Amino acid sequence: MTKALIIGGGIGGLTLAMALRRAGIEPVVHEAYPQPDDYAGLFLNTASNGLDALRAIDVDLARGDAFPIPRMIMWSGTGKRLGEVANGTPLPDGTVSVCIRRGELQKVLRAEAHARGIAVEYGKRLDTYHDTPTGVAARFTDGTEATGDLLIGADGIHSRTRRLLDPQAPLPRFTGLLSVGGYSRDAALTPTTDTQHFVFGKRAFFGYLVREAGEIYWFANLHRPHEPSQQELAAVTPEQWRQHLIDLFADDTPVIRHILGNLTGEVGAYPVHDIPTSPVWHRGPVALIGDAVHATSPSAGQGASMAIEDAIVLAKCLRDAPDVTTAYTTYEQLRRPRVEKVVAYSKTLSNSKTAGPVARVFRDLMMPVALKLFANPKSHAWMYDHHIEWNHHQEAA
Ligand SMILES: Cc1cc2nc3c(=O)[nH]c(=O)nc-3n(C[C@H](O)[C@H](O)[C@H](O)COP(=O)(O)OP(=O)(O)OC[C@H]3O[C@@H](n4cnc5c(N)ncnc54)[C@H](O)[C@@H]3O)c2cc1C
Numbered sequence: 001m002t003k004a005l006i007i008g009g010g011i012g013g014l015t016l017a018m019a020l021r022r023a024g025i026e027p028v029v030h031e032a033y034p035q036p037d038d039y040a041g042l043f044l045n046t047a048s049n050g051l052d053a054l055r056a057i058d059v060d061l062a063r064g065d066a067f068p069i070p071r072m073i074m075w076s077g078t079g080k081r082l083g084e085v086a087n088g089t090p091l092p093d094g095t096v097s098v099c100i101r102r103g104e105l106q107k108v109l110r111a112e113a114h115a116r117g118i119a120v121e122y123g124k125r126l127d128t129y130h131d132t133p134t135g136v137a138a139r140f141t142d143g144t145e146a147t148g149d150l151l152i153g154a155d156g157i158h159s160r161t162r163r164l165l166d167p168q169a170p171l172p173r174f175t176g177l178l179s180v181g182g183y184s185r186d187a188a189l190t191p192t193t194d195t196q197h198f199v200f201g202k203r204a205f206f207g208y209l210v211r212e213a214g215e216i217y218w219f220a221n222l223h224r225p226h227e228p229s230q231q232e233l234a235a236v237t238p239e240q241w242r243q244h245l246i247d248l249f250a251d252d253t254p255v256i257r258h259i260l261g262n263l264t265g266e267v268g269a270y271p272v273h274d275i276p277t278s279p280v281w282h283r284g285p286v287a288l289i290g291d292a293v294h295a296t297s298p299s300a301g302q303g304a305s306m307a308i309e310d311a312i313v314l315a316k317c318l319r320d321a322p323d324v325t326t327a328y329t330t331y332e333q334l335r336r337p338r339v340e341k342v343v344a345y346s347k348t349l350s351n352s353k354t355a356g357p358v359a360r361v362f363r364d365l366m367m368p369v370a371l372k373l374f375a376n377p378k379s380h381a382w383m384y385d386h387h388i389e390w391n392h393h394q395e396a397a
Pocket of ligand 1 (some may be wrong): 007008009010011012013030031032033043044045046047124125126127154155156157158159160161179270271272289290291292295296297298301302303304305307
């Protein structure tokens with residue numbers, strides 16, 4: 001049986017492992033972290049197209065802690081309602097896009113993979129690999145090695161696999177945004193059932209939703225001309241973030257300062273990058289999926305869904321193509337136009353969050369018109385209505 005070494009046990013890597021198993025290929029996942037961390041990261045929107053793709057391998061994410069968010073309401077900082085848009089397209093059974101804690105999403109995928117007997121090895125950070133006469137050998141930073149017929153890099157935006165596959169590959173691009181977020185609690189705030197709110201503030205962008213019992217998920221996007229280093233970010237305390245954010249949103253709707261006044265736990269800060277295009281997606285027995293090959297900024301809420309879709313499509317290609325080269329070529333041809341379009345679209349959304357004073361006035365005037373267009377379900381059908389039929393034979397592109 002063909003054996004695939006998967007590098008990275010994140011969203012794409014775990015999905016790929018389950019899809020490959022279903023395609024008759026034996027996966028082994030190699031994850032750099034020493035053990036699973038159910039509390040890493042904050043929360044993320046998983047769009048209806050990503051939920052639909054997961055169903056191809058019988059994983060249902062819209063259960064458990066996932067919180068349905070079918071709509072988004074946009075506000076100006078002054079409290080003017082700019083408009084409302086659908087967050088994805090409901091699936092035939094009515095399932096809608098969800099917001100889920102990243103750790104919870106990882107936990108669901110890991111539990112599913114475990115239940116299917118898939119091996120996930122922790123503490124295995126890829127250092128290097130080389131082709132062998134029969135496939136590929138990976139070496140990890142702990143000095144161990146693994147061999148397989150295929151190696152697939154699902155190791156995220158700073159992918160080591162990408163660097164080894166194509167030393168000339170472009171570095172991730174800093175988008176000029178810093179995403180800061182966390183949790184807050186206020187039993188007096190009414191739950192924003194089904195809705196996530198977004199505020200285009202005077203100096204920064206704010207998003208929030210209120211769950212039952214007043215638990216609030218919030219994030220802010222701040223403009224930064226230069227990328228802050230990890231050391232600089234690590235030196236900022238939650239209290240310093242709180243004060244900085246309260247200052248930034250001082251002229252905007254008071255609900256933001258109210259939320260920031262009741263923080264619970266840590267504040268996470270993440271420089272936002274993307275990768276508009278990667279020249280090399282595969283070579284020989286090695287291929288890339290997810291953020292490793294086409295990271296998108298979070299504004300479109302599609303990064304996780306793109307990694308999931310990649311995983312399902314790649315597994316289908318490997319199942320149905322006569323050889324690995326045809327499978328990888330078909331996979332790239334099927335996926336590249338779609339993911340590059342999503343990355344570009346998301347970057348446009350990110351740019352609208354950092355408007356200067358003049359652009360801001362223009363944006364607040366034009367946005368209701370733009371949102372009316374966006375509210376037309378057909379305008380974003382290309383992104384959300386993307387069904388992958390697992391049982392259909394995948395023809396070479
Ligand atoms: C602030 C922020 C908010 C976001 N919000 C959203 C959102 O709302 N909706 C959405 O869809 N997307 C969102 N995204 C994007 C989303 O997180 C990514 O697109 C998604 O995680 C990509 O999945 P992946 O499996 O490709 O990579 P990852 O999930 O990053 O997984 C990569 C895995 O590889 C491991 N790894 C790394 N290097 C190595 C190595 N050398 N060897 C072995 N393992 C390695 C890592 O530890 C990790 O477990 C957001 C991103 C950020 C930064």
